[in-house]
Amino acid sequence: xxxxxxxxxxxVALATLLYQLPFFDRWFSVMDEGHVLExxxxxxRGGMLYRDATCYPLPGAFYLLALAFKLFGTSIxxxxxxxxxxxxxxxxxxxxxxxxxxPSPWPWIGVALLWLHRAWAFPHWQIYxxxxxxxxxxxxxxxxxVRYLDDGRRTSLLGAGLLFGLGVFCKQDYGAAALLAxxxxxxxxxxxxxxxxxxxxxxxxxxxxxVGLVAALHFTLQGQLGRVVQQxxxxxxxxMSSYRYPGLPSLWPxxxxxxxxxxxxxxxxxxxxxxxxxxxxxxxxxxxxxxxDTCLYDLAVKVGILAPLVWLGVLALRQWxxxxxxxxxxxxxxxxxERALFHFAAALLLxxxxxxxxxxxxxxxxxSPLLLASVPWLHDLLAPRPVARRAALxxxxxxxxxxxxxxxxxxxxxSEPLPGPRAGVYARPAQARMLGELVDYVKANTNPGERxxxxxxxxxxxxxxxxxxxxxxxxxxxxxxxxxxxxxxxxDALEAQQTELVLYNFTQxxxxxxxxxxAPELYAYLVKNYEMQDxxxxxxxxxxxxxxxxxxxxxxxxxxxxxAAADLFSESYDRSxxxxxxxxxxxxxxxQVWPFRPVLxxxxxxFGARSVLSFPVRLPADADTRLIVESSxxxxxxxxxxxxxxATTFEVRARDGAKSDTLFSRTLDPQRVLEDRGWFDFxxxxxxxxxxxxxxxxxxxxxxxxxxxxxxxxxxxxxFWWAHGSGVEFSGGERPRxxxx
Numbered sequence: 097x098x099x100x101x102x103x104x105x106x107x108v109a110l111a112t113l114l115y116q117l118p119f120f121d122r123w124f125s126v127m128d129e130g131h132v133l134e135x136x137x138x139x140x141r142g143g144m145l146y147r148d149a150t151c152y153p154l155p156g157a158f159y160l161l162a163l164a165f166k167l168f169g170t171s172i173x174x175x176x177x178x179x180x181x182x183x184x185x186x187x188x189x190x191x192x193x194x195x196x197x198x199p200s201p202w203p204w205i206g207v208a209l210l211w212l213h214r215a216w217a218f219p220h221w222q223i224y225x226x227x228x229x230x231x232x233x234x235x236x237x238x239x240x241x242v243r244y245l246d247d248g249r250r251t252s253l254l255g256a257g258l259l260f261g262l263g264v265f266c267k268q269d270y271g272a273a274a275l276l277a278x279x280x281x282x283x284x285x286x287x288x289x290x291x292x293x294x295x296x297x298x299x300x301x302x303x304x305x306x307v308g309l310v311a312a313l314h315f316t317l318q319g320q321l322g323r324v325v326q327q328x329x330x331x332x333x334x335x336m337s338s339y340r341y342p343g344l345p346s347l348w349p350x351x352x353x354x355x356x357x358x359x360x361x362x363x364x365x366x367x368x369x370x371x372x373x374x375x376x377x378x379x380x381x382x383x384x385x386x387x388x389d390t391c392l393y394d395l396a397v398k399v400g401i402l403a404p405l406v407w408l409g410v411l412a413l414r415q416w417x418x419x420x421x422x423x424x425x426x427x428x429x430x431x432x433x434e435r436a437l438f439h440f441a442a443a444l445l446l447x448x449x450x451x452x453x454x455x456x457x458x459x460x461x462x463x464s465p466l467l468l469a470s471v472p473w474l475h476d477l478l479a480p481r482p483v484a485r486r487a488a489l490x491x492x493x494x495x496x497x498x499x500x501x502x503x504x505x506x507x508x509x510x511s512e513p514l515p516g517p518r519a520g521v522y523a524r525p526a527q528a529r530m531l532g533e534l535v536d537y538v539k540a541n542t543n544p545g546e547r548x549x550x551x552x553x554x555x556x557x558x559x560x561x562x563x564x565x566x567x568x569x570x571x572x573x574x575x576x577x578x579x580x581x582x583x584x585x586x587x588d589a590l591e592a593q594q595t596e597l598v599l600y601n602f603t604q605x606x607x608x609x610x611x612x613x614x615a616p617e618l619y620a621y622l623v624k625n626y627e628m629q630d631x632x633x634x635x636x637x638x639x640x641x642x643x644x645x646x647x648x649x650x651x652x653x654x655x656x657x658x659x660a661a662a663d664l665f666s667e668s669y670d671r672s673x674x675x676x677x678x679x680x681x682x683x684x685x686x687x688q689v690w691p692f693r694p695v696l697x698x699x700x701x702x703f704g705a706r707s708v709l710s711f712p713v714r715l716p717a718d719a720d721t722r723l724i725v726e727s728s729x730x731x732x733x734x735x736x737x738x739x740x741x742x743a744t745t746f747e748v749r750a751r752d753g754a755k756s757d758t759l760f761s762r763t764l765d766p767q768r769v770l771e772d773r774g775w776f777d778f779x780x781x782x783x784x785x786x787x788x789x790x791x792x793x794x795x796x797x798x799x800x801x802x803x804x805x806x807x808x809x810x811x812x813x814x815x816f817w818w819a820h821g822s823g824v825e826f827s828g829g830e831r832p833r834x835x836x837x
Contacts, residue, residue: 104195108207109188115211116180119503120222121173121521122510123373124531126601126639129172129223130556131572136161137170137559146323150569150578154311154328156233156265157226172559173520175224183214183221186232189239190468196242196433202475208492209467213460215499218370220461227461230266231444233259234274235465238440241278241300242433245285253296257303265307268328269451270444277443281436288422288432331578341452342607347398354394365455365607366397374505400456404463407470408445411438414473434472441465455607518560530634534599534641535560537630542597549590549598551618552611554641557599566595575614583617590621594646598626600691602640602733612689620689628692631774633736640733640773644692655713655725655814659687659696662711667795669704676707685709686806687813690732693775694813697732697806700744700798707809709794715785722783722819725792728775728812731766735807741767742803744796746811748780751791765799775812783819 124130135149139162145155161175168174187210194203214221220228237259244252260278264271278300286293315321342365345356356362363382364372387393415438421431448454448462478485512528514521516535523531538561542548548563552573558565565571567589569582579585589595600622604610612619626644633640656662664676664685676684684699684707698707715723729746743765750757759780764772782790796809 105188105192108191109184112184112187112207112211113180116183116214119507120176120180122506122523123219123222124172124514124521124523124527124556125219125223126556126603127553127572128219128225129175130554130559132158132161132224132226133172133175134555134559134571136165136175138564140165140170144318144320146327146568147318147320148568149565149571150327152328152331153226153267154265154324156262157224157229157267160229161224171518171520172514176521179221179224179228182228182232186210186228186235186464187214189232189235190464193239193242193433193437193468194471196246197430197437197472198475202471202479205474205492206468206471208496209471210464212495212499213464213467215370215503216368217457217460217464218368218373220457226266227270230263230270231461231464233263233266234270235440237263237274237278238436241281242436245281245432245436246429250299253299254303257300258307260300261304261307264304265311269447273443273447274440277436277439280439280443281432284422284435284439285432288428327578331576341454343452343454344401344449345398347402350395350398351391352394353391354398357394357397359606362607364605366400367456368460369457370502370506373509374502375509401459404445404459404466405449408442408466411466411469411473412442434469437465437469437472441469453607514560516560518562524634526635526638530632530639530641531557531560534632537632537643538563538597538599547593547595549595549644551598551600551622552604552615554599554601557641566590566593573611573615573618575608577615583615583621586618587621590625596646598622598644598646600628600642600644602642602691602736603638623689623692623694626692628775633770633773635770640736642691642733642774653816655816656696656711659685662709665708665710666701667706667708673708683806688806688810690730690810693728693730693810695730695810696794696813698794698796698809698811699806700742700796700803700809702742702798702801702804704797706745706747706795706797710791712789713782713792714789715782715787717787720820722781722786723816724819725780725782725814725816726777727814728777729762729764730775730810730812731764731772732807732810733773735805736766736773738767738802738808740800740802741765742798742800742808743768744798744803744808746809747793747795747797748778749793749795750782750785751793752785752788777812781819 135145135151135158138149139145139155139158143149145151145158151158161178164174164178168177187207190210191203191207194206237256240252240256240259243249244256256278260271260274263274279297282296282300283293285291286296312321315324345354345362345366354362357366367382381387382393415435418431418434421427422435424431444462444465448459474488478488510522510524512523512525513519514523514528515532522528534557538548538557542563544562546563547566548558548561549566549570550558551570553571555565555571558571567586569578570586570589573582573586577583590598622644625646627647628642629645630643631640632643664681665673666676666684667673686697688695688697690697696709698709701707713723727748731744743763745761745763747758748760750759760778762776762778764776766772794811794814798804798808
């Protein structure tokens with residue numbers, strides 16, 4: 097009988113492992129997964145976290161993954177197997193905790209709830225994370241603490257403290273919550289059992305502090321203890337307290353549409369990630385009348401936010417009503433163990449409502465202890481009520497069927513293997529193709545050991561391409577800077593290394609500001625020193641990444657240094673013109689900085705009309721001296737997702753008296769044609785107009801009224817130089833050449 101009891105947690109772990117096999121290797125995360133992989137690889141290659149890569153969490157989870165890489169090879173797949181084993185162990189520990197409290201089959205109900213949680217906490221427990229690794233260690237600490245409350249063995253208490261220390265070493269804020277829970281449990285147990293509180297607390301904390309002392313010695317020997325304290329303590333808490341991370345929406349009024357929840361950032365913040373990753377049905381949902389005409393979506397989000405707190409309140413009321421059991425020697429062991437589980441669940445859940453960022457993903461992962469703490473209550477509620485028990489079982493089965501369908505969709509949608517020996521997982525075909533192209537591009541155009549920028553966050557490409565970033569703070573250029581002069585440090589590193597290639601990820605978190613807003617100095621440096629040469633798009637509405645190549649400084653002359661000196665017209669379909677003057681000009685023409693060129697943004701007009709920028713150019717009479725004008729056309733990347741769609745026609749015409757020549761014309765439709773994303777260069781040779789004064793006209797026209805915005809019509813600020821005979825002489829020196837591919 098004892099042998100069967102000992103084998104039960106192993107059976108749970110094995111069953112949990114098998115449950116994960118059909119889907120554990122599907123999907124990937126560009127940033128959250130990518131930076132953990134890249135940092136662990138850096139450690140495995142002899143680098144030092146905090147010195148070579150800035151990081152908020154403590155490094156325990158990174159060290160564990162680096163060890164796995166050293167033992168089994170460096171790949172995403174190895175990290176996923178580690179996650180599978182971690183969740184199997186986590187579930188087995190949860191089963192063990194419940195088995196102390198409840199008869200069979202109720203602990204298996206807890207296993208089923210954790211399996212559902214595994215799916216709905218996505219991408220936690222899908223990708224390797226310091227959050228879930230910390231949660232595993234802290235739950236194991238809870239299990240040993242509960243054992244100590246039962247058997248009183250000092251080794252159990254010391255083991256609980258040691259595991260607690262390891263949990264803190266993976267994620268400090270989870271550790272702080274677990275500390276409060278553990279102290280509350282030890283105080284309650286000591287009072288109920290008449291035991292000395294301080295000795296128990298001291299032994300528990302002493303064992304945990306031993307991990308901290310070893311870590312402090314380790315960082316001291318590395319010569320970076322101050323750096324670790326700065327990044328993991330000071331920066332972490334300053335960032336949480338001062339930066340305006342996404343938070344909880346206003347809960348009232350409850351029965352109205354909430355504009356904040358309906359912005360793109362709000363939808364991404366609160367729609368369960370599994371629904372997004374498993375297919376496009378969620379998009380169909382938000383295009384339905386249920387979403388557009390009712391407040392059901394808003395109500396569901398707000399009820400979902402409130403429900404765990406209400407649930408926790410029910411469990412708190414249960415503990416209050418059962419407080420007398422702590423004084424009954426017969427009931428005390430079970431009551432103390434249940435109280436310990438409740439303290440743990442409450443502390444972690446409330447952490448999610450206090451610490452930002454607050455969104456579905458960060459809250460969902462913290463509900464697993466709440467599920468475990470709920471099983472004893474469910475047992476007492478349902479065990480004497482057969483009808484209610486069968487109804488609850490039916491709900492559980494229905495939830496399981498729905499979840500299984502989503503997991504099957506996840507597997508089916510992510511059917512294409514990511515290329516390369518460092519991958520081993522599957523993605524959507526378009527994602528796999530794009531990521532493979534990016535990795536091949538980096539490898540083909542840079543040398544091993546050469547630093548490559550990937551900003552503001554694209555670490556998965558650096559990991560797969562086996563490249564490092566130019567500066568420790570440039571792996572993730574986050575809205576909250578690690579140092580006050582973070583931008584300047586990265587710029588200095590790019591300049592010192594003359595970094596040739598920078599990948600720029602346009603697909604940034606919609607709930608956060610964009611990089612030009614929070615890193616203006618770094619962004620301005622990229623615009624001045626790099627040009628966007630290639631664009632990689634997953635699909636029309638998918639991820640977008642640009643390849644930026646370093647260019648020599650452009651010190652040749654602007655063709656139009658003073659915009660106010662040029663005329664601006666709106667030309668209708670019948671070629672009649674109306675001059676645009678005064679304050680109205682700002683709405684039609686602006687000099688702006690776009691990714692990654694300074695531009696003249698000229699607002700296109702629809703219905704056969706066009707906006708026209710017109711200015712005179714006097715050309716010398718020498719036929720051997722020709723004026724060459726260079727520019728590019730493009731649509732701002734922010735408008736590539738524009739709905740409804742609109743194409744822009746760019747033209748440059750030369751008017752010589754009554755004669756009008758079209759020197760350049762191109763139509764771009766980046767919302768429907770991937771190949772129209774980027775900058776498209778052109779040159780104008782004005783030699784044929786030697787000795788005359790002509791009028792150059794730059795114009796833009798839109799195919800749809802929705803395309804009438806400055807973002808839809810960009811001419812790279814035109815420049816010029818003089819060509820003499822068969823050769824070319826450039827004002828300001830040699831004309832820049834593109835980097836080799």
